[in-house]
Amino acid sequence: MPKTKTQKTNVITKGTEELKGAANLIFADFGGTTAQDLRDLRLLLKNVGAKFQVIKKRLLRIILKEKGIDFDPKQFEAQVGTVFMKGDIFETAGSMYRFTKDKENFKILGGIDLNKAEKIEADFIKRIGQLPSREVLLGQVLGTMVAPLRAFMWILQERSRKLNG
Structure with missing residues (x-):
């Protein structure tokens, strides 16, 4: 109608x-x-x-x-x-x-x-x-920024284990 x-x-x-x-x-x-x-x-x-x-x-x-x-x-x-x-x-x-x-x-x-x-x-x-959503993109950027620091911390931990043990 x-x-x-x-x-x-x-x-x-x-x-x-x-x-x-x-x-x-x-x-x-x-x-x-x-x-x-x-x-x-x-x-x-x-x-x-x-x-x-x-x-x-x-x-x-x-x-x-x-x-x-x-x-x-x-x-x-x-x-x-x-x-x-x-x-x-x-x-x-x-x-x-x-x-x-x-x-x-x-x-x-x-x-x-x-x-x-x-x-x-x-x-x-x-x-x-x-x-992806804004939150996902921010998480990806943050992960990219933190990855080198995390790798450096792992190297330091392994180095200290070798020295102590």
Whole structure:
């Protein structure tokens, strides 16, 4: 059933409010994805401070135009879901990438950096999503920094054992 003008106005108002608080957008093709999978995605994204919404392409174009962003969602031939995120793209891209690995019908189409008003390619989002989390990267750097010291301490212990024994 088609939406009434009031319903469309409400969608535009809510979308504009979401856009005000967002730093980045990611667009995804959710065609063929089950309702349960979409609920799981929404929960997953909520945990990283993002929100997934399905907004008609025409209404999404109006919302973006109000923000001064020249982007036409109709360039995507698929059904488009929009992820609004407040923070940086790294955590959300990781969650989206892990979600898409298991779902063959769900595809990342691209995105927009709202601060720079630049388009973000889908491949870039996928590559960012493949990176380990910040904590894992910090652990790897710390391990690399500590490894020479640990090796030096082992040499000193072995040397003292030889001298004492």
